[in-house]
Amino acid sequence: MMLKTLTTAAGLVTALALSAGIASVAQAEMPDQINFGIISTESSSALEKSFSPFLEDMEKSLGVKVKPFFASDYAGVIEGMRFGKVDVAWFGNKSAIEAVDRAGGEVFAQTIKDDGSKGYYSLLIVNKDSKINSLDDVLTCDKTLTFGNGDPNSTSGFAIPGYYVWALNDKTPEDCFARVTNSNHEGNAMAVATGKVDVATNNTESIYARLAKSNPEAAANIKEIWRSPMIPSDPMVWRKELAGDAKQKIYYFFMQYGRFGDADKVKREREVLASMSDGWGPFLASSDAQLLDVRQIEAFKAKIKAQNAGDEAGVKAAEEKLKDLQAYAKIVGAAGY
Template identity: 75%
Template sequence: MLKTVLAAATLAMTVTTGPAFAQDAGQMPSVINFGIISTESASVLEENFKPFLDDMSASLGVEVKPFFASDYAGVIAGMGAKQVDVAWFGNKSAIQAVDKAGGEVFAQTIKDNGERGYYSLLITQKDSPLNSLDDVLKCDKTLTFGNGDPNSTSGYAIPGYYVWALNGKTPEECFARVTASNHEGNALAVAAGQVDVATNNTESIYARLAKSNPDAAAQIKEIWRSPLIPSDPMVWRADLPKAAKEKIYYFFMQYGRFGDMEKVKRERAVLANLSDGWGPFLASSNAQLLDVRQIEAFKAKLKAEAANDAEAIKAADALLADLAAQARIVGEGGY
């Protein structure tokens, strides 16, 4: 099955060489820059990803360097400027990378227990009188709110739809003050009582923070949980040389899966230390992004309806119909 998937992916690849690469599609670049979204501090991410990137470098035969930015947009811009070749994104930021930075989804992360998704959260202090979404939606302007990075799936897009759009509210009309940070920053702000409510996700709270700062994690409770979000995509530049794509794809598909048991055991341990604990990667494609695209389109329709904008409503309906047709093609068989 893997050989079939690999062959199909290879046949589907269209090669467009950029200025950083020789015109010969068979050549590998001398360096692969790997973008890592800022879910927590760069120092923690760099330490956790180093064994994985070292293994990737050994497999590809070229240096693999981490690329960090202060926010998700920085990694997206890096890919658009050809300073990032491969990157870990959330689904919403991957949409931006695909649409605006020449990216293409090629793999999906899963958890080390085999789960293929995670959940967006609203969190508050352990002893807060807030216990439900209804408590938050009273919108009496007495509370403070920590929103997520605008390109974050679980920190912004998902609560933006399920918490705010579907209830006809916005954070600005509900809270006395609204700030924005990454998952780690929002969690620590809640734990320290600097904000009353914040967005987050199950990966950040129950895996990373519980391990890196258990005292802070113990001061937090969740008061709302979203439907399941597809696990994060891995994205490469669509114009990478064919040979580079083949080698990168093979590395991801075999990692923690092929080889003798000692190799598999060591690589599984490396994966388990990434993000909330990853397992072997799955093949994927841009179709993975359809769910979040539909949510974004529906939010646009709600906004258009509130503004009584007939043209915008018509455009949103057309986009929703197109996305639904694409989703029917993919069905439940995977990406």
Template identity: 60%
Template structure:
């Protein structure tokens, strides 16, 4: 733990500006996986403990979609944020963000799964073959375009790999957050929808009656735990305090303090354990998915000539090879 903290503190110093204005308030952004009221209730104890630890007021920042948090960080209205991997990638690329820790479960594991779910009464929908039957005129609940589990992962593994365009296949495609999609499935407002294991667990805790009406029909490969991202240009001393808080919370202190912090984490989101150190490297598999999608799109683009397709695919393959090389050099995350 001491080595991890030391490395993190050095990183914080290297990536922060040499001279920075004093931060009088820290805005913590939240992707809109569910209603703002539910998010506020879930995260308030953690933010209060963070505020006490770093000595700066910490205010929650809520907006109606993922893009709002990404743009909030870009325009310095958000200083630290809880993202999914896809939205974290956008924040890193567009908003001067940097991954520094990721969420984990109480048992220390980190990761979750994208799902497609339907109503438990739907005996006709039990797997991918049923989902991809375009003759049925299904109504599909998709996720936010910046969601990893609600959009990117199923877009690739379910639709791109099977050469299916949801907009052409289904009668109607509606977009909502994770909570909205689960409730739409429970209330039979859509035939099936994207989601993830974290939000299913969350619904089982908050609305067990609705959760009991939902069944899983597809599960993705594992996705890395949710990244926590800060703005690179935060003052070095503040970043050091933030990093120390996340990496010691639920680990350091008296037995009573550790027990209390772990109880707070267990009631945060779908139930977390102590955070794990991370970096932008955890986003490489997400970048690969985006490039795989782009490659398939280019290969199936009838508007491109054979030479144009070859050139585009060659360009994407080079990017994929570079990412693969980077991934092989990294220790297991």
């Protein structure tokens, strides 16, 4: 009996030692600092102001420094993740594809609006006094107008209008406008409001949530002339190379934020989320499957481009990619991301 007791005690000591060792390794897996990438939808100062309370809460929860990472364009945040300078980032769907394909990223969460809606819309906008009132007016393509396109890695500013406005109508912005520029949502909105460009891309979040609050006079000078089908709300992406323990802690922080705890905690966190970007609610679980819709749009655009160029191999490759994407969409689409 004594031998059995000693053996049991020894086993318990061993188990405790192993547990302590595992806990120590898990703790070591957490980096000293998490760099959080924020895409340039508006000025860095405005983004830093709206994200700071959330990042401070994230820092307290993870027990390590959480530092915001800004770049002048979306590509800068993608490259930051590619070279290990960004660990977690807020992207649009198009830029998330680049982060997943080129920068070792992986979607793990999805933003939603504070009213619970799970999507937003790409827009074409003009000045309120413009005689342009519809997409048909834009597609006259007489090259007398100027156009403010979005960041090439923007979903609503570039990819979605690139498909629905241009590819489906067998046109390009260069076919239609005397001058084409590129800017972020804020820059394009202000250019339209002040008459510096005639037509520009944008989205419902930027115009009706952010600009309407930050600069109501400018927002009042803008007229919407085209709206896309709904776009899935933005994804959150982490580096695949992050240690498992770090991912678990980050994932738990996102999923519990604004949901778990007493009423005062939940209320404060909901207020923090509502002040971020265009006004967010608690995050939803997600995966790379969220990107399927935009991937299919990109593949279709590649097919049209190849057809126009007489590139039979390119057409075949695009068709094969579309087929694979559609097959996968049937698997995951009904159940969500």
